[in-house]
Amino acid sequence: METIIFYILAAIIILFAVASVTSRKILRAVIYLLFVLIGIAGLYFLVDYNFLAAIQLTVYGGGIIVLFIFAVLLIHHVELELEKTALKKKLIAGALSAAGLAVTLWAISTYPFPVTDTYTSIEVADIGLLLLSYEDGGFILPFEVISVLLVAVMIGAIVIAKGKKLTENN
Amino acid sequence: MDFSYTILIPLIPLALFLILGLFSKKIPASISGWLGSLGLGTSFALSLYTAYHYFMEGKLEGVYQTFIYKQTWLVFTDKLHIDLGVLIDPISVMMMVVVTTISFMVHLYSRGYMHGDDGYTRFFSYLALFSFSMLGLVMATNLFQMYIFWELVGASSFLLIGYYYTKPSAVAAAKKAFIVTRFADLGFLLGILLISYYTGTFDFQDLTSQEGMLIAGWGASASFMGLSVFTWGLILIYMGGVGKSAMLPFHIWLPDAMEGPTPVSALIHAATMVVAGVYLVARLFPAFYFVDGGFALQVVAYVGAISSLVAALIAITQTDIKRILAFSTMSQIGYMMLALGVSKYEGHEGLGYMASMFHLFTHAMFKALLFLGAGSVIHAVHSNYMKDMGSLRKYMPITHITFLIAALSIAGFPGFAGFFSKDEILVAAFENNKLIYYSSVLVAGLTAFYMFRLYFNIFWGEDRKYKHTPHESPLSMTIPLIFLAFMSIAGGYIPFSQFVTADLMPFEAHINIPLAAIASSVGIIGIIIAFIFYKKPSELSKKFSNAFGVIYTFIYNKLYFDELYLFVTKKILFGIVAFSASWFDKNVVDGSMIGIGNVTVSVANKIKGMQSGKLQDYAMSFVGGIVVIAMVVFYIWIS
Amino acid sequence: MIAGISIYDILTLTSILFFIGVYGFFTRENLITVLMSVELILNASAVNFVLINTYLYPDLLQGAVFSIFIIALAAAETALAIAIIINLYKLIYSVEVKDTETMKY
Numbered sequence: 011m012e013t014i015i016f017y018i019l020a021a022i023i024i025l026f027a028v029a030s031v032t033s034r035k036i037l038r039a040v041i042y043l044l045f046v047l048i049g050i051a052g053l054y055f056l057v058d059y060n061f062l063a064a065i066q067l068t069v070y071g072g073g074i075i076v077l078f079i080f081a082v083l084l085i086h087h088v089e090l091e092l093e094k095t096a097l098k099k100k101l102i103a104g105a106l107s108a109a110g111l112a113v114t115l116w117a118i119s120t121y122p123f124p125v126t127d128t129y130t131s132i133e134v135a136d137i138g139l140l141l142l143s144y145e146d147g148g149f150i151l152p153f154e155v156i157s158v159l160l161v162a163v164m165i166g167a168i169v170i171a172k173g174k175k176l177t178e179n180n
Numbered sequence: 181m182d183f184s185y186t187i188l189i190p191l192i193p194l195a196l197f198l199i200l201g202l203f204s205k206k207i208p209a210s211i212s213g214w215l216g217s218l219g220l221g222t223s224f225a226l227s228l229y230t231a232y233h234y235f236m237e238g239k240l241e242g243v244y245q246t247f248i249y250k251q252t253w254l255v256f257t258d259k260l261h262i263d264l265g266v267l268i269d270p271i272s273v274m275m276m277v278v279v280t281t282i283s284f285m286v287h288l289y290s291r292g293y294m295h296g297d298d299g300y301t302r303f304f305s306y307l308a309l310f311s312f313s314m315l316g317l318v319m320a321t322n323l324f325q326m327y328i329f330w331e332l333v334g335a336s337s338f339l340l341i342g343y344y345y346t347k348p349s350a351v352a353a354a355k356k357a358f359i360v361t362r363f364a365d366l367g368f369l370l371g372i373l374l375i376s377y378y379t380g381t382f383d384f385q386d387l388t389s390q391e392g393m394l395i396a397g398w399g400a401s402a403s404f405m406g407l408s409v410f411t412w413g414l415i416l417i418y419m420g421g422v423g424k425s426a427m428l429p430f431h432i433w434l435p436d437a438m439e440g441p442t443p444v445s446a447l448i449h450a451a452t453m454v455v456a457g458v459y460l461v462a463r464l465f466p467a468f469y470f471v472d473g474g475f476a477l478q479v480v481a482y483v484g485a486i487s488s489l490v491a492a493l494i495a496i497t498q499t500d501i502k503r504i505l506a507f508s509t510m511s512q513i514g515y516m517m518l519a520l521g522v523s524k525y526e527g528h529e530g531l532g533y534m535a536s537m538f539h540l541f542t543h544a545m546f547k548a549l550l551f552l553g554a555g556s557v558i559h560a561v562h563s564n565y566m567k568d569m570g571s572l573r574k575y576m577p578i579t580h581i582t583f584l585i586a587a588l589s590i591a592g593f594p595g596f597a598g599f600f601s602k603d604e605i606l607v608a609a610f611e612n613n614k615l616i617y618y619s620s621v622l623v624a625g626l627t628a629f630y631m632f633r634l635y636f637n638i639f640w641g642e643d644r645k646y647k648h649t650p651h652e653s654p655l656s657m658t659i660p661l662i663f664l665a666f667m668s669i670a671g672g673y674i675p676f677s678q679f680v681t682a683d684l685m686p687f688e689a690h691i692n693i694p695l696a697a698i699a700s701s702v703g704i705i706g707i708i709i710a711f712i713f714y715k716k717p718s719e720l721s722k723k724f725s726n727a728f729g730v731i732y733t734f735i736y737n738k739l740y741f742d743e744l745y746l747f748v749t750k751k752i753l754f755g756i757v758a759f760s761a762s763w764f765d766k767n768v769v770d771g772s773m774i775g776i777g778n779v780t781v782s783v784a785n786k787i788k789g790m791q792s793g794k795l796q797d798y799a800m801s802f803v804g805g806i807v808v809i810a811m812v813v814f815y816i817w818i819s
Numbered sequence: 820m821i822a823g824i825s826i827y828d829i830l831t832l833t834s835i836l837f838f839i840g841v842y843g844f845f846t847r848e849n850l851i852t853v854l855m856s857v858e859l860i861l862n863a864s865a866v867n868f869v870l871i872n873t874y875l876y877p878d879l880l881q882g883a884v885f886s887i888f889i890i891a892l893a894a895a896e897t898a899l900a901i902a903i904i905i906n907l908y909k910l911i912y913s914v915e916v917k918d919t920e921t922m923k924y
Contacts, residue, residue, distance in 0.1 A: 013823035020832045027836055027859055031843030036852060043855050046836075050862050056821050057873045062886055069890050074858065074897045081851055081901045085908050093915070095846045103845030106800060110807045111838040117814060118830045123875060125826055130877045137887070140880050149884050156891050163895040167902035793920035796845050796853075803841060 016056060023049040034092045040078045047071055061134040181237060183247045183268045186230050189223045189276060190315035193283075193308040196220075200305035209300040213291040216304035220287045220311060224280040227273075234273045235679050244270050244684040248385065250321045259380045267321040267384065270680040271462050271537060275318035278544045281667075282451040283311040285660035289552050290443040292656035293559060303343060307447065310336040314452050318459060322382035323372045323417075326460070330368065330420065333456065334361050337448050341440040353436035360433040364423020371416030378409050388466040407472060414468055414476040418483075421457025425513045427487040432741050434510055438502040438564075442555030445502060450509050450551050451544035458516040458540055465533060465682055469525050481521020485616045488514025492626035496633070497736040500564045501554050504634050505547070508590070511623060512543050518620065519605040522612040523682060530682030531689060532612070535604030538676040542597035545671050546589040549664035553583040556657055557638055560650035566634070571643035575650040578658045580639050582665040587635045589668040591628035592703040594696070597672035603696045604676075610695055624699050628706030636714035826874045830867065837863035850904050850914040858893065865889045 023046050030042035047070040054063035144150045196219040200212055207215070238244050250265025287307060294303050313332035320326035335358075342354030376382050421427075426434035437449050448454070461468060461480055468477045488511045495507035516536045523532025556579045561568055573580040589596035592603070602624060609617040652658070677689035734740070790797075821829075836859060843856030865886045872882025904914050911918060 012821045016821055016824050016828075020828075023832065024835055024839070027839040030859070031839055031847065031852070031856055036849065039852055039855060043858065046859065047862065050866055053866060054869065057870060059869055059873075059883060062869060062883055065887060065890055069894050070858075070862075073894055077897055077901055078851065078855065081904060084905060085851070085914055092852065093848045095848055100846050103800065103842050106804055106807070106845070107838040107842040110803060110841065111834055113807055113810050113814070114834045114838075115831060117810070118834065119827060120818070123826050123871075125874050126877060128877050132880070132883065136880055137883055140884060141887075147881075152888065156888060160891065160895055163899050167898045170899070171902035171905050794916060795919075796847075796916060800845055803845075 012056060016053075019049050019052045019056065022046075023053075034094070036082050036086055036092055037079070040075060040082060043078070044071060044075045047075070059132055061132070061137055181233075181245075181247070183230065183234065183266070184249050185226070186268060186276070186319070187249065187266050189226050189230070189280065190312050190319060192219050192223045192226075193312035193315065196308035197305050197312060200301055200308060204301040204305060207301050212301040212304050213287075213294075216308060217284070217287040217291060219308065220280065220284040223311070223315070224284040227276040227280045230268070231273050231277050234268060235270075238268075238270075239686075242685055244679075244686075246385065246684075248321055257380070260376060260382065262324045262382060263321055264325055265321040266319045268319075270684065271459065272318050274537060274541060274680055275459055276315060278455075278541055279311065279314050279318060279452050282447055282544055282548045283307070283314075285548065285552070285664055286443045286447040289446075289555070289657050289660040290441075292654045293443055293555055294441065295654075299343065303441070306336060306339045306343065307444075310340060310448060310453075314456075317456060320384075322384055323376070323387070324382045326463075327365075327368060327372055330424070330456065331365065333453050334358060334365065334424070337361075337437075337453055340444040340448060341437045343440055343444065347439065350439040353433075353439040357433040357437045360430055361423040364430045365420045367416040367418075367423075368420025371413045371418075371420070374409060374416065375413035378413070384463060388464060407475060410467075411472045411476050414464065414471060415479055417464070418457075418461065418468075418476060418480060421460040422483060423457075424460075425454050425457030425517070426510050427457065427483050427514060427517060428490060429741070431487065431491070431510050432745060435503045435506045438500070438506050442502065442551060442558060445506070446548045446551030446555065449506060450547040454509060454513055455516065455540050455544070458513060458520065458536060461517070461520050462533065462537060465520065465523075466525065468520075469523075469682075477521050477523075479521075481518050481613065481616060484514045484517025484519075484521055485619050486514070487511070488518065488623050489619050489626075492623045492630065494736075495630040496626060497732060499566050501557070501566055501569075501634060501638065502551075502564055504630060505550055505554060508550075508627065508631065509547055511627060512539070512547065512590070515602070515605055515620065515623070516540050516543070518616055519608055522609050522616060524612070526683050527685065528687050528689070530687075531604060531677075532608030533682035534677050534680055534689065535601060535608050537680045538674075539598075539601035539605055541674075541676070542589070542601045542668070542671045545664055545667040546586040546596075546598060549582060549586040549661060549668055550590070552657070552661055552664065553579050553586060556653040556661065557583075559653055559657070562648075566637040568644060569638045570641040571639070572650060573639040574643075576652045578652055578661060582658075582661040583635060583639065585665045585668050587631045589672075591631050591707060592624055592700055593707075594700050595669070595672075597668050597670070599696070599700060600672035600691070601676075603691055603699060604689065606695055606699050607692045610692075621699060621702055625702040625706040628703040629710050632707045632710035633714050636710055640715055826870070829870045829874075833863045833867050833870070836866075848916050850907070850916060850919075851901075853916065854897065854900050854904070858897065861889060861893045865893075 026042045026045040026049065030039050030046060033039040033042060047066060051063045051066040051071070054060075054066055140147075141149045141153050196216055200207065200216065204212075234244075238247075247268040248265060250263040250267075252261050253264050254262040256262075287304070290303065290307065294300055297303065310333065313329050313336055316329035317326055317333055320329060338354050338358040341357050342351050344350040372382070375387070379387065381387065423430040434449060434454070438445055440448075468474065468480065491507045491511035491514060495504050495511065498504045498507060516539050519532045519536035519539065521532070523530055523534075523536065556576065557569065557572060558564060560572070560576060560579075563569070585596070589598035592599045606617065606620055606624070609620050675689075678686040681687060737743070790801075840856045840859030840863060843859065844853055847853045847856060868882040868885045868889070870882075872879060876882075907919070908914050
């Protein structure tokens, strides 16, 4: 059962990813990206990381995609067709990507991963405790750094997006 | 005894040069002339005092001591180092006196002669620079210091000859003088390198002392074409002296150098710079004398004798008064050279050395006087050519009398300075080399003839219809003339053999009456012939020159030396060697360089497209690179 | 851990996703779509962290925590990048890659 679901998810992810990077209608590309992200959330569900899946859905599906849509709507007409990329460039990029993929897959397939068969279920509380733990291996410091970073990014985004007007008012 | 104050003698002119040169625009002409004369006057007084001090007290047990004050400057090895300093010995003291006297007189004279000239201050700064370099040259403690000042003298001579830089002929003359002497100096430099390489020292003291002779002994072990390396070094050094002293075959620059202002000719091309070659040989005299049985000294003697004869012959035919004086200078310097060449080392045998220095001294006085007198004449009639002159004795009495004194002196008329010094030279030549002696006697007669040809043509002869009536020169010009005229007589009575000798020990020299009689009668015969030819305007001289026809033309054109050199340089050097060299340079050397440049540019044009500024292109290269590196790493890791 | 699915299958999936993102990054002409490709790349790596954690070290949580950080950083990066893109649009009325080539020779 899980195998079938995985393959379905994988198919969705890859199909929509390809659609997302090739579609010439920008809003559709964004929506395809949303499907890819949802597929990945599905993967998280599949390995029982419910908390991560939730974050994936809310932050990506709810936040980032909305941000993209807003940007697209601010800048383009919804029906705008993107410029066609030169075939030569597409071929070079495709060949390069394929080569990279080949090398990566070859490297993965030759490496013997020490897979363990044990299984532990993950509780959200564990993640929370680990994030806030200040003992050995605790993530309290990165957690705080991330909070500061988010604040800085928020302010920065506002300042940058406001652009000239802010200086004019001064 | 302390002679360290002598360092001031060259430093005062240096300071003058800096002041006058740097502020030439700010200092008014009236001040700069006085300033220059005052400074040189101080140097002059100092060197007189030095001479008095040295010749009175410088002896220890009857031998003149050498005083050296020096500072090490560049160190190559423990023994081979370049010093800068002051060397006090009889010849350097004598030269100091000569240089400062003439320079002082020329300064005084120039105040009148250069009056109203645009570059008045510049002229005085050049004069000061020249005086500084010449004094530095005579006071040098080692070959390399001498070489430095030697070149400096050449450079300031270049500036002074080319003083009228708007005149193309002056510029050409300056270049010619510089290039010819520079070429000769190449020999000097090679000689210095050769000698310092084999002896390991530049120092005159080491090179000329008996201990130095020992060094020369093992230097002699290496030989080239039958002569020791040391001899070759000396001959090469002498080549530099030949260039500066305008001996054959490097004499061609001296007549042209007369393009400079006349006081410059008096200072540089009569009295000081041109005797630098003589001084150089005198300075290294023991080395010249002892190495290889004096072979190098033989070269000096013959070069001097031949130059003196050739120059005297040429002087007879010239019409430009300054050029006559130039060839006369060359001839007299040839005298000094041959006197050195026939000299021996010890006691009375070193008569030639003493005579050479003596003649250097007296010649400086009367030749400077002749030049300054000629300058005075030129100043009055505004021409260099004898055809524009005549009967000037009526208009310029002081110039006339002083010129006559100088002419009598150079002709060796008994009682004048030239008589004594020339007599010593002839005695020395007679005792050592008869061939040179006869040629010298002939030259003495020729000298008297051409000098009085000059004299009669200027001051007697036909009274030209002058546009401006010539007038006597101002006092500033006549005072130096009178002083030098006094020296041209009194200079002969200085007992030189008491002061300047090869082995630094005084000896008694007496006038050799028979030889003196021969020499002065030859001189007087020359004067009489000149008197007959030129006293009254007559066709006699013209008939005479026509009789000799081809020979006359040949000599008149200075034996075609200039043409020969021009042929060698233009046709052979420039035409064949330089042309092919320039072809090679343009096409092969430049061609390959330009080719490299062009290839680089075209390659750059091709690959600059890679710098497209597109982020994605960069990212592609980046990923491509990573893929390749990953492949290589994995390949190595697997295998 | 997913029954019947080996780690190789999952890593293959994420690698494919990653290189699709790379391909998009190379070929897209619009800054927003380029940014979307970057999102794909980031997601692929986040999934890798989680799944390797699950398969190799099930009793540890570090992978999950890293994944959370990646998501946070991605959100921050996207917000900032979109702010820049909007500002750029205000300045030159274009968000095409070809109009932002001032780093050219």
